[in-house]
Amino acid sequence: AQSVTQLDSHVSVSEGTPVLLRCNYSSSYSPSLFWYVQHPNKGLQLLLKYTSAATLVKGINGFEAEFKKSETSFHLTKPSAHMSDAAEYFCVVSSGTYKYIFGTGTRLKVLA
Amino acid sequence: NAGVTQTPKFRILKIGQSMTLQCTQDMNHNYMYWYRQDPGMGLKLIYYSVGAGITDKGEVPNGYNVSRSTTEDFPLRLELAAPSQTSVYFCASSWNPLEDKPYNEQFFGPGTRLTVL
Numbered sequence: 001a002q003s004v005t006q007l008d009s010h011v012s013v014s015e016g017t018p019v020l021l022r023c024n025y026s027s028s029y030s031p032s033l034f035w036y037v038q039h040p041n042k043g044l045q046l047l048l049k050y051t052s053a054a055t056l057v058k059g060i061n062g063f064e065a066e067f068k069k070s071e072t073s074f075h076l077t078k079p080s081a082h083m084s085d086a087a088e089y090f091c092v093v094s095s096g097t098y099k100y101i102f103g104t105g106t107r108l109k110v111l112a
Numbered sequence: 113n114a115g116v117t118q119t120p121k122f123r124i125l126k127i128g129q130s131m132t133l134q135c136t137q138d139m140n141h142n143y144m145y146w147y148r149q150d151p152g153m154g155l156k157l158i159y160y161s162v163g164a165g166i167t168d169k170g171e172v173p174n175g176y177n178v179s180r181s182t183t184e185d186f187p188l189r190l191e192l193a194a195p196s197q198t199s200v201y202f203c204a205s206s207w208n209p210l211e212d213k214p215y216n217e218q219f220f221g222p223g224t225r226l227t228v229l
Contacts, residue, residue: 098143
């Protein structure tokens with residue numbers, strides 16, 4: 001069975017400070033892991049994905065995520081937040097088949 | 113390459129009316145999905161399809177029907193619309209069997225915002 005837990009429903013950071021959005025997963029198989037971003041009133045856009053080639057994954061807009069098997073985590077980070085990063089972020093786990101399990105989302109607020 | 117397209121973008125229905133939400137993808141994906149997203153909430157899976165002619169229920173299928181007669185199209189039918197179906201509906205697709213990719217992300221459409229009054 002698979003599951004994903006986003007540990008924070010809301011995160012607030014000041015512009016220019018680091019961002020950390022936390023995601024823990026559970027999977028019986030080697031998982032695929034994804035982070036999606038959803039800006040207000042928009043669809044979901046893929047930020048990055050873990051493909052087992054490297055544990056540190058770089059995505060768009062300066063975001064990164066590190067796959068830590070021992071901690072079953074896939075936290076999303078960015079060194080310096082920008083106002084345009086304010087959005088909802090979803091962590092997703094898949095076993096590589098047609099099933100995708102979504103986290104409940106983390107709303108990121110960026111303060112000026 | 114348009115990706116996943118959805119029509120209409122917005123719709124207001126009266127209670128008891130019916131409608132079909134259209135979804136088309138041009139990426140030769142086998143898997144297609146319908147999700148709903150209520151205000152301030154995450155996504156809930158309504159129905160999914162693993163190929164033409166094959167569909168199955170997700171978490172919240174009641175009040176909806178789907179069909180998949182072609183690889184490209186996956187329409188979602190609402191019969192007897194109810195206020196509880198007011199939501200934003202997203203279609204998604206994944207996995208082209210001709211691509212040698214072990215990890216396949218979902219591609220999402222822009223959504224249909226539905227209000228039932």
